Amino acid sequence: xxxxxxxxxxxxxxxxxFIAANELTFTVMPGEIFGFLGANGAGKTTxxxxxxxLSTPSSGKASVAGFDVYTEVEKIxxxxxxxxxxxxxxxxxxxxxxxxxxxxxxxxxxxxxxxKGMALLQQLDLEKESKKLVRELxxxxxQKLSFSVAVIHKPKIVFLDEPTGGVDPVxxxxxxxxxxxxxxxxxxxxxxxHYMDEAEYCxxxxxxxxxxxxxLDTPDHLKQQFNAKSMNEVFYALAREAKRSAD
Amino acid sequence: xxRLKFLLxxxxxxxxxxxxxxxxxxxxxxxxxxxxxxxANYEIKNIYLSVVDHxxxxxxxxxxxxxxxxxxxxxxxxxxxxxxxxxxxxxxxxDIIIEIPVGFERNLIKEGSQKVxxxxxxxxxxxxxxxxxxxxxxxxxxxxxxxxxxVAVDRIKPLPQIEITSSNWYNPLMNYKTFMVPGIxxxxxxxxxxxxxxxxxxxxxxxxxxxxxxxxxxxxxxxILGKLIPFWVLCMVMFSIGLLxxxxxxxxxPAGNIAVLYLFLAIYLVAVLGLGLLISTYSETQxxxxxxxxxxxxxxxxxxxxxxxxxxxxKWAQMIASLNPVSYFISVMRMVVxxxxxxxxxxxxxxxxxxxxxxxNIWAIFNYRKRS
Numbered sequence: 001x002x003x004x005x006x007x008x009x010x011x012x013x014x015x016x017x018f019i020a021a022n023e024l025t026f027t028v029m030p031g032e033i034f035g036f037l038g039a040n041g042a043g044k045t046t047x048x049x050x051x052x053x054l055s056t057p058s059s060g061k062a063s064v065a066g067f068d069v070y071t072e073v074e075k076i077x078x079x080x081x082x083x084x085x086x087x088x089x090x091x092x093x094x095x096x097x098x099x100x101x102x103x104x105x106x107x108x109x110x111x112x113x114x115x116k117g118m119a120l121l122q123q124l125d126l127e128k129e130s131k132k133l134v135r136e137l138x139x140x141x142x143q144k145l146s147f148s149v150a151v152i153h154k155p156k157i158v159f160l161d162e163p164t165g166g167v168d169p170v171x172x173x174x175x176x177x178x179x180x181x182x183x184x185x186x187x188x189x190x191x192x193x194h195y196m197d198e199a200e201y202c203x204x205x206x207x208x209x210x211x212x213x214x215x216l217d218t219p220d221h222l223k224q225q226f227n228a229k230s231m232n233e234v235f236y237a238l239a240r241e242a243k244r245s246a247d
Numbered sequence: 248x249x250r251l252k253f254l255l256x257x258x259x260x261x262x263x264x265x266x267x268x269x270x271x272x273x274x275x276x277x278x279x280x281x282x283x284x285x286x287a288n289y290e291i292k293n294i295y296l297s298v299v300d301h302x303x304x305x306x307x308x309x310x311x312x313x314x315x316x317x318x319x320x321x322x323x324x325x326x327x328x329x330x331x332x333x334x335x336x337x338x339x340x341x342d343i344i345i346e347i348p349v350g351f352e353r354n355l356i357k358e359g360s361q362k363v364x365x366x367x368x369x370x371x372x373x374x375x376x377x378x379x380x381x382x383x384x385x386x387x388x389x390x391x392x393x394x395x396x397x398v399a400v401d402r403i404k405p406l407p408q409i410e411i412t413s414s415n416w417y418n419p420l421m422n423y424k425t426f427m428v429p430g431i432x433x434x435x436x437x438x439x440x441x442x443x444x445x446x447x448x449x450x451x452x453x454x455x456x457x458x459x460x461x462x463x464x465x466x467x468x469x470x471i472l473g474k475l476i477p478f479w480v481l482c483m484v485m486f487s488i489g490l491l492x493x494x495x496x497x498x499x500x501p502a503g504n505i506a507v508l509y510l511f512l513a514i515y516l517v518a519v520l521g522l523g524l525l526i527s528t529y530s531e532t533q534x535x536x537x538x539x540x541x542x543x544x545x546x547x548x549x550x551x552x553x554x555x556x557x558x559x560x561x562k563w564a565q566m567i568a569s570l571n572p573v574s575y576f577i578s579v580m581r582m583v584v585x586x587x588x589x590x591x592x593x594x595x596x597x598x599x600x601x602x603x604x605x606x607x608n609i610w611a612i613f614n615y616r617k618r619s
Contacts, residue, residue, distance in 0.1 A: 052462050055619050073618070074464060082462040086455030092264050093257065104253030105463050 005030050005157050005188045006051060011060035011069075013046050020046040022211040023060065028190060028204075030156070033183050035202030036192040039239050042208040044192040045085065048159050051190070052082050065156045078106075081150035081158035085165065089146050091135035095126055098134055099149060106153035120148050140171030144178060151182050158182065160191040164198065176201055196231040207235065210244045250465055254473030262477055268443070272481055276435050276489045281496065283431050284424040287554065294378040295323040297332040297341035304352035310389050314345075319381050329366075336368050343367050343378055355393070417502075417585045424497050429580035430553040432489040436512075437519050437547065437573050440482045442540045444523025448474060449536040452527075461617045471612060475520050482516050483509075502587030508580070511593065514600045515576050521607035522572075528614040547573040572603045 006028035013021040021043040028034045038044045049055040051064050053073035062069040065079035089098045099120060103113040121127045124144055134142060143163060151158050160179075164172045176198065183189050191202070199205055199219060206216040215222055215238060219231055226234045262268060296314065300307050314320050323341045326332040335341040346364040354361040365382060369375040451457040460470060493499040501508060522543070530536040550557075550564065551573040557565055568574050575596050582588035590597075 049619075053618060054458065054461055074466075077462055077464045080462065082459065084455055084458055086458075088455045088459035090257070090261065090456060091454075092261050097257070097260060101253055101257045102463070104256075105250045105460075105465050107249065107464070 003030065004028060005066075006034075006062070006064050006190065008051075008062040009060055011047070011050060011062045012058050013043075013050055013055065014058040019211050021050065021208075024213055026206060026213065026216055028157075028188060030188055031183055031186050032204060033179065033189040033191065033202045035199050035205040036190065036208065037194075037199055037205055037235060038192075038208035039242055041244050042242070043211040044208055045161055047208070048161055048190065048192060052080060052159055053077055079156045081153070081155040083146050083150045083158070083160045083163050085161045087139075087142055087146060089134050089142065089149060092133060094131050094133055095121070095137070095145060096130040098145070099152065102149045103152050108153060116152055120152065124148060140167050140174075143167055143171070144175055147175065147178055147182075151187060154185075155187065157188040157190060160189065162192055162194065164193065164195065172198070196235055199231045199235075205231075207238050209238050209242050214238050214241075251469050251472055254465070254469060255476060258473055258477040262481065271439060271443075272485050273488065275439060276432070276485055277492060279435055280428065280431060280489055280492045284427045284497065287423075287427050287431070291374055291377040291381075292319055294320050294343060294374065294381070295341045296320045297324050297326055297335045297344045298322055299326045299329055299332050299344060299346040301349040302347050302351035306352040306355060306393075307347045310347070310386070313389050314382065314385050317381065317385055319378070329364075333366075336366070339368075341368070342371075342374060343382060345382070425499055425585065426581070427553075428493045428497055428499055429584045430551070430577045432486065432493065433573060433576045433580055434548055434551070434553060435489060436482050436486050436516070437576075438544050439485065440478060440516060440519045441523040441526065441544070442537070443481070444474060444478045444520045445526040445530070445536045445540055446533055447478070448524065448527035449530050449533050453532060467612060467615055467617060471524060471608075471615065474524065475517070478520050478523075479513075479516050482520070483512070486512055499584065501584040503583035503589065507588075507590045507593065508583050510590070511576065511579050511583075511597060511600065514597065514604055515572065518572050518600060518604040518607055521604060521611050525607055525611040525614065528611055528616075547571050550574065551577050553577055572600065575600055575603075 004027040006026075008024050008026055010023040010025055011021065012019065012023055024047055036044050036047065046055065050057045050069060051062060053064075053069065053076050057069060064076045067073075067075040067079070069076065090101070093101065096117060099117045100113055103116055108116065121130050124141070126141065126145065129137065129141075134145070137145070147158075147160070147163060150160075164175050167175065172195070179189055179191070179201075191198075193199060202219065204216065204218050205222060206213050207222075208214065215225070215234070217225065222234050223229070223231065226237050228234045228237065298311055300311065311322070315322055320343075324332070324335060326335070329344065329346055332341065332344040332346070336344060344364075344366040346366070348362070348364075351361050351363075363386065365379055367375045367379045448457070451460075490501075490505075523540075526536055526539050526543070530539060546567075548554075550560075550568040550571050552568065553573075557568045557574060560568065579588075579593050579596050582593055
């Protein structure tokens with residue numbers, strides 16, 4: 001287990017009396033697609049924000065890419081990519097300007113930026129749109145672009161917070177092709193989602209209920225364990241116990 | 248450094264694409280400098296007078312003519328009674344009532360003295376004080392004229408009198424525009440600079456791009472410089488446009504070295520933009536940032552010495568004014584533009600402004616959090 005890219009031990013986040021994430025303990029292996037499931041308000045985003053260095057844990061231990069979440073946040077940031085629930089590219093910059101900007105602040109050289117930029121446009125089939133403002137793109141393309149930008153600096157791990165929210169099924173499928181593609185290149189994927197079909201695409205899944213991790217295994221094992229035919233049934237079986245109201 | 252370069256490129260691109268922002272920067276100084284100096288004018292003219300002349304004599308009509316010809320007063324009405332005149336004051340038609348009693352001329356000649364009643368509507372304090380001041384001066388003048396006439400006749404030694412003549416330095420024609428324009432320009436860069444900076448950062452918070460920046464290796468100081476530098480440049484440009492307008496429209500040419508002015512501006516802008524930054528760290532939405540900015544800007548403007556002299560404020564208000572960066576710049580503007588003060592003359596202002604810039608920015612940087 002020493003080569004795990006994410007290790008957490010009783011990682012906890014409190015907001016006053018409210019425990020958003022309660023003693024989370026899990027590990028994620030390199031190249032794995034790790035799904036993080038849970039109802040709204042279950043604590044998925046909080047957990048992810050702690051691992052990305054956006055939020056300081058209240059207690060417990062965690063390391064990401066071998067660096068401590070308390071003391072080595074800036075080193076973690078060099079090794080991760082992040083795509084938040086909110087669309088977070090600059091809408092008033094063009095596709096290419098966004099790519100150059102993010103590549104630039106991750107410290108890529110001008111040559112790398114030019115090469116990566118072209119490759120990325122080709123992969124996403126956005127060559128014609130490279131000079132268009134991002135706000136003019138359809139949502140699905142924006143999401144694909146944001147993912148590609150999040151992995152432009154070849155991070156060890158990429159965190160995706162509900163990346164396919166509001167996107168049509170065809171685009172979602174294409175989006176997962178991008179995820180598989182990145183995983184094949186050795187990038188570890190940490191993804192939260194509401195869609196149970198997407199859960200089936202993951203190597204391993206954890207399901208959070210009211211701040212706790214209630215289940216953690218491969219989709220097949222989970223289905224056996226809960227004697228369910230689909231991930232949907234597994235999820236309902238657990239989510240029904242939730243006492244917290246959704247946010 | 249390389250990261251900063253990319254942040255700057257991005258920021259400038261966004262600024263040049265934002266038409267409404269550019270409009271603000273170009274048109275706001277133009278409009279404000281064209282309109283405000285005319286409105287913010289302390290010269291009191293058009294004081295409405297209601298005259299109650301019970302005497303109807305040569306002396307009384309000469310006196311009224313003298314008042315009229317001064318140019319400051321407009322005679323709204325000749326009333327036959329004080330009561331009628333008072334009705335005009337109540338309806339806000341008249342500012343001052345002058346009542347000349349029966350026997351005005353006779354008493355003046357026979358007894359050598361006569362009282363005249365002035366009743367002043369003091370709702371607008373400035374107008375009341377200045378208006379009655381003018382009027383009293385005119386009456387004194389008239390008094391002197393009469394006295395000289397009689398003295399000449401009687402060949403009596405005139406009473407010794409001190410006559411005061413004054414000359415106005417630095418603004419010889421007492422032109423209020425020369426006095427107001429530099430101050431208004433300060434107000435302008437302060438308002439637009441701090442608000443623009445605060446709103447820009449809070450907007451990034453609102454749309455979530457700041458969080459995306461926070462997961463990158465971009466350091467606090469790089470992010471902050473990436474915001475301050477572009478707005479610093481913009482404010483410099485805006486100030487220059489303002490100076491140009493001051494010259495073209497009002498013929499105001501700084502008496503002092505313009506480089507001294509820019510040196511102070513350079514430091515001042517760091518403080519003002521730092522304030523914008525500080526406001527942004529305390530607000531989550533653009534509305535919040537707006538209301539906090541407005542609060543400070545109102546306070547800053549009223550306690551800046553732009554409209555009212557700081558020296559005549561109560562001690563506690565003077566204390567607050569001394570914590571107001573705007574008051575220092577207004578004072579420097581007037582010193583350099585009107586008086587031609589040198590770098591040496593404004594040295595204490597410069598030190599204080601450096602202190603402001605440091606404190607505000609360190610506070611803002613400390614308060615800007617990449618993590619929650």
